[in-house]
Amino acid sequence: MPAASPWPFIRAERAALATDLESLDDAGWATASLCSGWSVRDVLAHMTATARMTPPKFFAKFAASGFRFDAMVAKDVARERAGTPAEGLAEFRALVDATNHPPGPVEAMLGEAVIHSEDIRRPLGIKRDYPIGAVVRVADFFKASNLLIGAKNRIDDLTLKANDTEWSTGSGPEVTGPILSLVMAMTGRKVALDDLSGDGLETLRGRD
Numbered sequence: 001m002p003a004a005s006p007w008p009f010i011r012a013e014r015a016a017l018a019t020d021l022e023s024l025d026d027a028g029w030a031t032a033s034l035c036s037g038w039s040v041r042d043v044l045a046h047m048t049a050t051a052r053m054t055p056p057k058f059f060a061k062f063a064a065s066g067f068r069f070d071a072m073v074a075k076d077v078a079r080e081r082a083g084t085p086a087e088g089l090a091e092f093r094a095l096v097d098a099t100n101h102p103p104g105p106v107e108a109m110l111g112e113a114v115i116h117s118e119d120i121r122r123p124l125g126i127k128r129d130y131p132i133g134a135v136v137r138v139a140d141f142f143k144a145s146n147l148l149i150g151a152k153n154r155i156d157d158l159t160l161k162a163n164d165t166e167w168s169t170g171s172g173p174e175v176t177g178p179i180l181s182l183v184m185a186m187t188g189r190k191v192a193l194d195d196l197s198g199d200g201l202e203t204l205r206g207r208d
Helices: 007-020 026-030 040-052 055-064 069-080 085-094 107-124 132-142 179-186 190-195 201-205
Strands: 159-162 168-170 174-177
Touching: 007 040, 007 085, 007 107, 007 132, 026 040, 040 069, 040 085, 040 107, 055 069, 107 132, 107 179, 132 179, 159 179, 174 179, 179 190, 190 201
Parallel strands: 159 174
Antiparallel strands: 159 168
């Protein structure tokens, strides 16, 4: 049986994030996110740009940026954050129901909705109980993917095991913790390692 569409999860997570950011002040928008070199506002701008993206737009922008992915992303972020934070949030909210996406699996958009939301929330001290089913889908996607961030290589020869749901992957020394923290760690968010334990933790900590 085909897996259910991820879009309901994606819409719900976008809407929840927009609500959480409604009362954010200038200092909050300027807070460093978990994405190196990006503020909270930058991450939301990136999420907005991705929600506008289609495969034809992606390839055109990629070519216009000299086939440099980071340069293309930086241009999009700069464009999306040109207005005020309130205007940027309104633009993001207007795209909550959008089903545009870059080339590649739609599951990557669910990963973005969960992981980038947490990139924003953690530094701001905002807590969210993400739907476990959504986070498990993200974990199942990234455990087998090196798309952009090398998650599959990062967890190679390790066993990851959630302690808040029935989920595990891999073989080798074990790393245990909440499923969301495992997802954040496998996608390179070092701060999430503090939530984890096990014989494989130091190996995971030493990987970029």
